[in-house]
Amino acid sequence: MLSRRHFFRNLGLGSAGLLSTSFIIGRGREAMAFEAGAMQAPDDGGFIRISSNENARGPGRKTIEALGNTISPRVGRGYPPDNTGDLVATIADIYGVGRDHVIVGTGSGAILEAGTRAFCSTEKPLVTAAPTYGTPDQAARRIGAPVRMIRVDRSLGLDIDAMAEAAKGAGMIFFCNPNNPTGTVHNAAAMEKFIRRVKQSSPETRILIDEAYIDYTHDGAVKTAVPLAKELTGVFVTRSFSKAHGMAGLRLGYAIGQPETVKAISSAWSLGSVNTLTAAAGIASLRDPKHIEEERAENARVRDFTLQAFKSLGYEAPDCHTNCIFVDLKRPASQFREACAALKVSVGRDFPPFEKTHSRITLGTMDEMRQAVQVFKRVLTTSSTGAAAL
Numbered sequence: 001m002l003s004r005r006h007f008f009r010n011l012g013l014g015s016a017g018l019l020s021t022s023f024i025i026g027r028g029r030e031a032m033a034f035e036a037g038a039m040q041a042p043d044d045g046g047f048i049r050i051s052s053n054e055n056a057r058g059p060g061r062k063t064i065e066a067l068g069n070t071i072s073p074r075v076g077r078g079y080p081p082d083n084t085g086d087l088v089a090t091i092a093d094i095y096g097v098g099r100d101h102v103i104v105g106t107g108s109g110a111i112l113e114a115g116t117r118a119f120c121s122t123e124k125p126l127v128t129a130a131p132t133y134g135t136p137d138q139a140a141r142r143i144g145a146p147v148r149m150i151r152v153d154r155s156l157g158l159d160i161d162a163m164a165e166a167a168k169g170a171g172m173i174f175f176c177n178p179n180n181p182t183g184t185v186h187n188a189a190a191m192e193k194f195i196r197r198v199k200q201s202s203p204e205t206r207i208l209i210d211e212a213y214i215d216y217t218h219d220g221a222v223k224t225a226v227p228l229a230k231e232l233t234g235v236f237v238t239r240s241f242s243k244a245h246g247m248a249g250l251r252l253g254y255a256i257g258q259p260e261t262v263k264a265i266s267s268a269w270s271l272g273s274v275n276t277l278t279a280a281a282g283i284a285s286l287r288d289p290k291h292i293e294e295e296r297a298e299n300a301r302v303r304d305f306t307l308q309a310f311k312s313l314g315y316e317a318p319d320c321h322t323n324c325i326f327v328d329l330k331r332p333a334s335q336f337r338e339a340c341a342a343l344k345v346s347v348g349r350d351f352p353p354f355e356k357t358h359s360r361i362t363l364g365t366m367d368e369m370r371q372a373v374q375v376f377k378r379v380l381t382t383s384s385t386g387a388a389a390l
């Protein structure tokens with residue numbers, strides 16, 4: 001059997017290489033980042049990539065160890081569902097639900113696509129927000145389902161009343177809590193009121209609560225909606241391993257809902273085929289809540305630093321419960337993005353209807369953000385267009 005140490009030696013990786021591996025996994029398809037002193041510099045053309053909401057720190061050490069320990073000839077076996085049984089059981093145990101309440105996929109994005117296809121159609125609209133995470137909207141358009149887009153409110157939070165109202169007769173409502181890109185969140189009491197209201201006024205409408213970022217919230221009144229998904233037909237919660245768990249490159253997500261609901265989702269569209277290494281990493285990460293605590297604290301430290309840096313330049317962003325901030329820079333996102341890119345910092349895409357004023361900036365490592373803030377200062381103070389900074 002190939003030992004973990006042997007495996008990494010074969011790859012030419014020492015213990016520093018092990019750390020780098022963690023950073024690569026957290027980046028998904030994007031390149032890796034580094035923390036001063038701990039890491040080698042990224043081979044990324046010198047770019048700081050804070051344009052996708054990946055996790056620059058990657059997974060915890062125990063998760064990396066679980067990956068190494070899983071590499072053995074046993075990977076020659078394990079077609080799904082054999083290789084995901086333990087993962088599903090671990091998730092079910094954490095939430096106190098039966099295994100038939102859980103589905104897993106290669107990223108929660110696959111489940112968002114499948115859910116939209118399962119419950120929306122040309123006669124059954126999708127209700128979503130503007131701006132919010134785009135997969136349900138894109139999936140609805142692909143199948144010709146009408147989309148009811150509800151603009152966020154003045155504080156950039158999801159307009160919970162307007163969304164509940166729009167849900168009447170809809171196939172599904174997509175509610176991202178915390179919301180990407182605005183970083184805003186609704187607490188448990190508000191969510192319960194909203195979900196029960198929709199169930200009463202439009203009982204056939206399915207309710208998808210996307211909690212990809214919930215591990216990052218610093219509001220103690222925010223809680224998972226899983227208890228409501230257990231209790232109420234047609235309500236389901238999706239979670240991602242790509243954010244606080246730092247596993248974007250391993251592709252893993254899951255949903256919890258009543259058996260008929262999750263069955264309808266997995267019958268509608270492929271959720272992908274989760275591999276043995278990813279399943280082992282998912283279990284290890286779920287069993288390491290201390291690492292998630294540390295990750296939340298580090299993200300908060302980076303968030304406070306970055307928000308303060310913008311504030312001192314005169315630009316405001318809502319308090320954020322994700323790993324990104326959405327800043328009112330009073331100029332088109334494209335202009336800011338191009339000026340930053342010329343100085344080797346990649347920031348987020350346009351988020352209509354705020355593309356003329358707001359930019360989304362993912363929170364990287366503290367070291368990356370210190371460097372990025374220097375670039376932001378240069379771009380924002382040199383001229384109102386940023387052009388002179390080039």
Ligand SMILES: Cc1ncc(COP(=O)(O)O)c(C=O)c1O
Nearest residue numbers: 107108109133180212240242253
């Ligand atoms: C709100 C939200 N939901 C779902 C996803 C999809 O994540 P994944 O497919 O990596 O689990 C993302 C990715 O950025 C997201 O921001």
